[in-house]
Amino acid sequence: MTEENLRERIFAVADDEGFRELALEVFRFQYENCLVYREFADALSRTPARVQQIDEIPFIPVEFFKSQEIICSGMKPVREFQSSGTTGSVPSRHFMTHPDLYDTSLLKGFSHTYGEPSGYTFLALTPRPEDNPHSSLIYMIGKLMQQNESLPHGFFLNQPEALLQRLRHPSVSSGKTILIGLTYALLDFAEKYPGNYPGLVVMETGGMKGRRTEVTRTELHGRLTGAFSSAVIHSEYGMTELFSQAYSTGGGFFANPPWMKVFIREVNDPFCYCSPGRCGGISIIDLANLFSCSFIATQDLGKVYEDGRFEVLGRFDSSDLRGCSLMIQE
Numbered sequence: 637m638t639e640e641n642l643r644e645r646i647f648a649v650a651d652d653e654g655f656r657e658l659a660l661e662v663f664r665f666q667y668e669n670c671l672v673y674r675e676f677a678d679a680l681s682r683t684p685a686r687v688q689q690i691d692e693i694p695f696i697p698v699e700f701f702k703s704q705e706i707i708c709s710g711m712k713p714v715r716e717f718q719s720s721g722t723t724g725s726v727p728s729r730h731f732m733t734h735p736d737l738y739d740t741s742l743l744k745g746f747s748h749t750y751g752e753p754s755g756y757t758f759l760a761l762t763p764r765p766e767d768n769p770h771s772s773l774i775y776m777i778g779k780l781m782q783q784n785e786s787l788p789h790g791f792f793l794n795q796p797e798a799l800l801q802r803l804r805h806p807s808v809s810s811g812k813t814i815l816i817g818l819t820y821a822l823l824d825f826a827e828k829y830p831g832n833y834p835g836l837v838v839m840e841t842g843g844m845k846g847r848r849t850e851v852t853r854t855e856l857h858g859r860l861t862g863a864f865s866s867a868v869i870h871s872e873y874g875m876t877e878l879f880s881q882a883y884s885t886g887g888g889f890f891a892n893p894p895w896m897k898v899f900i901r902e903v904n905d906p907f908c909y910c911s912p913g914r915c916g917g918i919s920i921i922d923l924a925n926l927f928s929c930s931f932i933a934t935q936d937l938g939k940v941y942e943d944g945r946f947e948v949l950g951r952f953d954s955s956d957l958r959g960c961s962l963m964i965q966e
Contacts (some may be wrong), residue, residue, distance in 0.1 A: 660687070741880050898938070
């Protein structure tokens, strides 16, 4: 199967059967073309000859992105994303060979949940792209803003009073303004400038590692709801090592785009998967991540439900502190 054929089919996935078929083809493609992934699969005796079902595909531990260059042979990276991390820790690195594929994934993924991004104004409580060019989150926000540059988008991490004035503009009440930010920054702003913000969508991106005391998502949303009166609280789930994002429009339940699927593995057995509603480790198939690795075992804990939605409940105790809130250095 050629890479051109695979690329054409990623965003045309329409059902579970089509997803399973394409996932097995992508597995074979990456086994043949990504040396690190092939060596990992060989060590587990999970070769294409042995892998006939989707639940037999090996998921590479997300930590590999810290020590290995996970990229298909012959591909030349044109962009590098890096994870945030604790001071002195080794960041994950994701080498981007086809930015157009990444852009298609993030734009179609947003549209799958919210409709065309060109209809939204994006206000960001994050660094600017020029201040952190290796952040996939900031790149995503910037790309969403570019879909309609006539709208009054902006980055406001160090300009809280300017953000306050923008939020008081009547256009915010239309329901087409999204305030997206690092969780600690949203809480800092909410505590300093609580108020009534009808129509506003507040989108938190998870985690406060190293910046503030960790809280559950339920507590976090309770604080944000109390401060941003009349606003609705949403969430974004993504990571440096993935191409795609999932969104929650309330209640902490995330929905995938069709080319991304979440599996819940038993904590002590990576090839045994939990039944719907049981807690375990989150493993993700992201078919858009074609020229790196589409099969990633994260350090997040969560649950998947019968309808495919999932929750993120925390992280393994042994995992490194990491998260978008560490993009800001003291």
